[in-house]
Amino acid sequence: MKESDTEAPSVCAGCKATLTRRERERRLFVCPRCGHHDRIGANTRLTQLLDPDSFRELDAKVRSRDVLEFPDTPSYGARLAAAETATGHSEAVVTGLGAIGGTAVAIGVFDFRFMGGSMGSAVGERLARVIDRARTKRLPLVLVTASGGARMQEGMYSLMQMAKLAGVLGRLREAGVPYVSVMTDPTTGGVAASVALLGDVNLAEPGALVGFAGPRVIATTPGEELPADFQRSEFLFAHGMIDQVVERRHLRSTLTRVLTMLRGPRAQSARRR
Amino acid sequence: MARTYLDFERPLAALDARIETLARGGDTAEQRRTEAERRRLARRVAAGLTAWQRVQLARHVDRPQTLEYVEGFCDDFFELHGDRAFRDDPAVVAGVGKTPQGPLVIVGHQRGHGTRDRVRRSFGMASPEGYRKAVRAFELAERLGMPVVTFVDTQGAYPGVGAEERGLAESIARSLQTMATLRVPIVTVVIGEGGSGGALALGLADRVLMQEYACYSVISPEGAAGILYHNQGRKDVARAAEALRLTAQDLLRAALVDELVPEPMGGAHRRPARAIAKVSERVRWHLHDLAGQRVRDLLGKRHARYREIGAHTT
Ligand SMILES: [Zn+2]
Numbered sequence: 001m002k003e004s005d006t007e008a009p010s011v012c013a014g015c016k017a018t019l020t021r022r023e024r025e026r027r028l029f030v031c032p033r034c035g036h037h038d039r040i041g042a043n044t045r046l047t048q049l050l051d052p053d054s055f056r057e058l059d060a061k062v063r064s065r066d067v068l069e070f071p072d073t074p075s076y077g078a079r080l081a082a083a084e085t086a087t088g089h090s091e092a093v094v095t096g097l098g099a100i101g102g103t104a105v106a107i108g109v110f111d112f113r114f115m116g117g118s119m120g121s122a123v124g125e126r127l128a129r130v131i132d133r134a135r136t137k138r139l140p141l142v143l144v145t146a147s148g149g150a151r152m153q154e155g156m157y158s159l160m161q162m163a164k165l166a167g168v169l170g171r172l173r174e175a176g177v178p179y180v181s182v183m184t185d186p187t188t189g190g191v192a193a194s195v196a197l198l199g200d201v202n203l204a205e206p207g208a209l210v211g212f213a214g215p216r217v218i219a220t221t222p223g224e225e226l227p228a229d230f231q232r233s234e235f236l237f238a239h240g241m242i243d244q245v246v247e248r249r250h251l252r253s254t255l256t257r258v259l260t261m262l263r264g265p266r267a268q269s270a271r272r273r
Numbered sequence: 274m275a276r277t278y279l280d281f282e283r284p285l286a287a288l289d290a291r292i293e294t295l296a297r298g299g300d301t302a303e304q305r306r307t308e309a310e311r312r313r314l315a316r317r318v319a320a321g322l323t324a325w326q327r328v329q330l331a332r333h334v335d336r337p338q339t340l341e342y343v344e345g346f347c348d349d350f351f352e353l354h355g356d357r358a359f360r361d362d363p364a365v366v367a368g369v370g371k372t373p374q375g376p377l378v379i380v381g382h383q384r385g386h387g388t389r390d391r392v393r394r395s396f397g398m399a400s401p402e403g404y405r406k407a408v409r410a411f412e413l414a415e416r417l418g419m420p421v422v423t424f425v426d427t428q429g430a431y432p433g434v435g436a437e438e439r440g441l442a443e444s445i446a447r448s449l450q451t452m453a454t455l456r457v458p459i460v461t462v463v464i465g466e467g468g469s470g471g472a473l474a475l476g477l478a479d480r481v482l483m484q485e486y487a488c489y490s491v492i493s494p495e496g497a498a499g500i501l502y503h504n505q506g507r508k509d510v511a512r513a514a515e516a517l518r519l520t521a522q523d524l525l526r527a528a529l530v531d532e533l534v535p536e537p538m539g540g541a542h543r544r545p546a547r548a549i550a551k552v553s554e555r556v557r558w559h560l561h562d563l564a565g566q567r568v569r570d571l572l573g574k575r576h577a578r579y580r581e582i583g584a585h586t587t
Contacts, residue, residue, distance in 0.1 A: 067584035071516050072501060121583035150491050155518050156529050159469060159491040160582040163477045166449035167576050192442035193470045212442040213432035231437055241440050
């Protein structure tokens with residue numbers, strides 16, 4: 001995002017209120033009138049959540065390639081290049097090590113602007129590596145998801161990333177290292193059905209779309225109406241899938257709190273060693 | 274038995290009818306000649322199949338399904354029902370099978386035969402309860418030290434309001450994680466359509482076999498055509514099917530599956546008994562091959578198998 005147009009007005013997607021970019025940024029891109037949480041990029045998210053200057057990005061060189069020579073227009077290669085220009089990231093997830101409120105963490109943050117946060121080989125590999133890093137260094141894992149699911153352009157390579165992540169998360173679990181999942185708008189498909197809903201603690205931002213099937217393919221019988229908050233975080237909270245719905249302005253403090261508390265005797269003895 | 278013929282199978286239909294008439298009439302010489310002609314034609318049809326035609330074969334209503342493979346594979350099968358939380362999902366079959374080589378746990382999608390059965394089973398599209406029943410069966414297998422065999426045959430998980438309400442995404446993720454860390458051997462056979470996450474949720478295994486005319490895709494050709502060409506016309510769907518590289522041959526070439534199980538000429542639905550025997554034989558072989566392995570090695574290899582999948586740089 002360019003910083004030059006901070007005075008440029010922009011309209012809230014929730015209530016159509018007009019704010020300048022500077023005001024929106026000051027309010028963490030949450031509308032002061034209606035509370036609508038805008039989608040934000042990975043850099044903005046990392047800045048909001050992590051202790052200043054604590055982030056060290058890993059595996060930025062892990063990139064996707066057009067392995068199927070997929071007949072898309074524009075081509076997959078062109079789409080990757082355009083996404084990189086738009087976001088400043090070389091893939092749809094940014095991973096690394098950092099600290100939240102003094103607790104060192106392994107963290108991965110999706111950027112929905114990068115091809116809809118879709119998961120291909122590179123996203124799967126970056127996540128697998130940061131999860132392995134969390135396990136070997138015994139650092140709590142934090143993943144902030146925003147994804148439409150598996151990336152079509154890599155076909156079955158994309159789908160298999162779900163299986164890969166199930167494996168590395170399984171090992172993290174067996175090692176007794178905690179994982180906090182933060183679901184943001186939107187988290188659906190293969191990312192929801194692999195990493196996002198498997199947190200030891202599942203958090204979500206208000207109003208975030210979270211589900212498996214995209215809302216357009218949900219089968220309804222004639223006359224059946226979807227619940228008003230269908231597939232929104234409040235709906236998932238009510239149905240027992242999410243521990244807490246957390247407003248963005250409280251996200252950092254909530255993570256700080258829960259991360260200091262998710263330290264069993266195993267984690268403490270591991271630290272002493 | 275009434276048979277269903279797809280468009281590109283039509284030329285075979287006439288010969289099949291003729292063979293049946295000749296068989297009744299007892300004209301063996303003419304029957305043999307017609308059967309030879311049928312084989313030649315079937316081979317020509319098979320050789321020229323497009324990806325989209327293969328998808329149609331994978332979805333064929335007459336194709337054998339999980340319960341038929343179970344019957345062929347086991348002397349006895351004790352079916353388990355219910356997720357112990359909400360209900361039984363008939364789109365997924367789970368149970369304990371008795372075989373000459375010992376007991377095992379079998380789980381698979383069941384699309385159903387005939388309209389009533391298919392509707393009851395949501396055409397094999399599983400709800401959370403189906404995946405949770407599967408997890409229940411996997412954990413039973415682990416506790417009792419029995420190997421697991423799964424059959425994948427679904428266009429995808431059930432995209433319904435209730436399924437979402439009860440945590441479809443979580444149930445798929447949980448099934449994957451359970452299979453990834455399960456301390457007994459797992460063999461999966463893709464016997465029809467492998468439709469994205471809802472298929473993979475039962476397909477994380479030490480060995481993944483695919484029948485010759487099965488397919489396996491990250492998204493349905495119809496869905497991909499909608500995104501790629503904003504169209505779901507026949508031509509566009511066929512183009513999308515080609516692009517997705519979803520045939521058994523494609524997946525074997527990419528080393529995403531371990532083995533292609535040959536089908537009778539024309540497909541498993543033409544000679545179900547032969548298809549079932551072949552799958553049984555290969556599953557038995559792989560179970561035997563995995564049986565001697567130490568749990569540590571088994572889990573290490575399963576982990577590495579998936580950990581290494583990816584078409585990324587560095
Ligand atoms: Zn607003």
